[in-house]
Amino acid sequence: MKIAIVDGYSTAAFLVEKLLEQGVECIHVHSQEVPPARLRHSFVPAHYSLDLGYFPHLDDAVRALKDAGVDRVVAGAECGVMVADTLNYELGLPGNDFDTVLARRDKYAMAGRLAAVGLAAPVGVGATDVDTAVGFFAAAGSPVVVKPAASAGTDNVHICTTAEQVRTACSAVLGSDDYFGNPNPAALVQKYLVGTEYIVNTVAVGGVQKVSDVWLSMKASGPTGAPLYDYQQPLSMTAAHVAPLVDYVRRAVTALGITDGAAHSEVMLTEDGPVLIETGARLMGALLPDVIEKYSGTSHVELLATALTDPRGFADFDDRAVRWSRTVRNVWLINRRSGVSTSWQDRFRELPSYDRLVTGVRAGAPLRQTVDMATSPGFVSLVADTVEELDRDLAAIRDLERDEGFYVEAA
Numbered sequence: 001m002k003i004a005i006v007d008g009y010s011t012a013a014f015l016v017e018k019l020l021e022q023g024v025e026c027i028h029v030h031s032q033e034v035p036p037a038r039l040r041h042s043f044v045p046a047h048y049s050l051d052l053g054y055f056p057h058l059d060d061a062v063r064a065l066k067d068a069g070v071d072r073v074v075a076g077a078e079c080g081v082m083v084a085d086t087l088n089y090e091l092g093l094p095g096n097d098f099d100t101v102l103a104r105r106d107k108y109a110m111a112g113r114l115a116a117v118g119l120a121a122p123v124g125v126g127a128t129d130v131d132t133a134v135g136f137f138a139a140a141g142s143p144v145v146v147k148p149a150a151s152a153g154t155d156n157v158h159i160c161t162t163a164e165q166v167r168t169a170c171s172a173v174l175g176s177d178d179y180f181g182n183p184n185p186a187a188l189v190q191k192y193l194v195g196t197e198y199i200v201n202t203v204a205v206g207g208v209q210k211v212s213d214v215w216l217s218m219k220a221s222g223p224t225g226a227p228l229y230d231y232q233q234p235l236s237m238t239a240a241h242v243a244p245l246v247d248y249v250r251r252a253v254t255a256l257g258i259t260d261g262a263a264h265s266e267v268m269l270t271e272d273g274p275v276l277i278e279t280g281a282r283l284m285g286a287l288l289p290d291v292i293e294k295y296s297g298t299s300h301v302e303l304l305a306t307a308l309t310d311p312r313g314f315a316d317f318d319d320r321a322v323r324w325s326r327t328v329r330n331v332w333l334i335n336r337r338s339g340v341s342t343s344w345q346d347r348f349r350e351l352p353s354y355d356r357l358v359t360g361v362r363a364g365a366p367l368r369q370t371v372d373m374a375t376s377p378g379f380v381s382l383v384a385d386t387v388e389e390l391d392r393d394l395a396a397i398r399d400l401e402r403d404e405g406f407y408v409e410a411a
Contacts, residue, residue: 007079015283030054077285088260137166143159159227199213203306207259218231220334228372264285295325342407352392353382
C-alpha cells in the first residue's frame with residue numbers, strides 16, 4: 001500500500017510512523033513552494049520513500065501520484081487539507097466530498113454550511129474590508145471575535161467590544177499572513193460564543209464516523225485580551241455533556257463532507273447547546289499519541305492509521321467502550337515577556353504528575369511573549385490518578401511562571 005501525505009508536519013509524523021510499522025510506503029507532497037517555517041522542524045524526511053516536492057500545477061501532481069501508484073492521499077496538517085481533498089478527487093480515490101471542500105477550510109463557509117442543514121452555527125460575516133466588519137458589529141452588537149478566515153492555533157484572534165477595536169483588529173488580520181504564511185484574503189467577524197470549549201476528534205470511513213477522544217479545552221485571557229490555551233484534558237465518554245457534544249459533532253462533520261479521514265472539531269457548549277467553532281479535516285495537533293494510547297487504549301492517530309490500513313478493524317472499533325485508566329492533562333506554558341531563554345526546561349520535572357515537556361525552545365534562544373499558541377514555549381504533559389493532583393501541579397506551574405525571569409533572562 002502507498003499513501004501520499006500532503007504536508008507531513010506536526011502530528012502527521014506520528015501517523016507516518018504507524019503506517020510504516022504496518023508496511024505502508026509513504027510519499028510526501030508539499031502544498032506550498034516554501035513550507036511554513038514554524039512547522040519545518042516536525043518534518044521527518046527519512047519517513048518517506050519519495051518527496052515529490054511542490055507542484056505549481058495540479059495536473060502535474062495528479063500525474064506524479066498516479067505514476068507512483070498511490071492508494072490514498074492524506075492531509076498531514078491544516079495547510080494540506082484542500083490539496084489532499086482535491087488530489088483524492090482528481091485521482092478517483094476514497095476521500096471527502098469535493099463539493100464541500102471550501103467549507104472545510106474557510107470558517108465563514110463552514111458556518112454557512114452548518115446553518116444550511118439546520119445545525120447551530122456561529123453568526124458572522126467574511127469581511128474583505130474594515131467597513132464590512134464594523135457594519136456587522138454595529139448590527140450584531142458586542143462582543144465579537146475577529147480572526148483570519150482560514151488560519152489555526154489562535155492566530156490573530158481578537159475579542160472586540162467597540163467599533164474601533166473591530167476596525168483595528170480587521171486591519172491587523174487583512175494586513176498579515178496566516179499561521180501558514182499565506183496572505184489573509186478575509187477577516188472572519190463572528191458573534192462571541194459564551195460557554196465551555198471542548199474538542200471532539202473523529203475518524204470516518206465511508207461516511208461512518210467514530211470518536212477517538214473528547215477533550216475539555218480551557219483557555220485564559222492573554223495580554224492583548226485574545227484567548228490563550230490554558231490546558232486540555234481528555235474526558236470519559238460517559239462524562240456529563242459528552243453525549244450531546246458527540247452527537248452534534250458527528251452531524252457537523254458529516255455536513256462538512258468529511259466522509260473518509262480524520263476530523264478535529266472545536267465546539268463551544270453554550271446555554272443553548274453545542275455550537276461548532278471550527279473543524280479541521282485532519283489530525284489534532286500538539287498530541288502525544290503514546291500517552292493517550294497508554295491510558296485509553298487508542299488515539300486519534302491510531303484510529304486514523306487503522307481506518308487507512310484495516311477497514312474491518314475500524315468497523316469493529318467501539319468508541320463507546322473507550323475508558324481512561326488515569327487522568328491526563330496537557331498544560332500550555334505562558335511566558336509573560338520577550339527575551340533570551342533561560343535554562344528552565346528541567347524545572348517541571350519535580351512535579352509529582354510530570355510526564356514530559358514538549359518544547360522547541362533551547363537555553364539562549366530568543367523567546368517571545370506568549371500571545372497565541374505559536375508563541376507558547378510548549379506544553380507539559382501531566383498524568384495522575386485524580387483531577388485534584390493535576391490541579392495542584394497546574395497551580396505550581398502557574399506559580400513558577402509568575403516570576404518574569406523564569407523563562408527569560410532579567411532585563
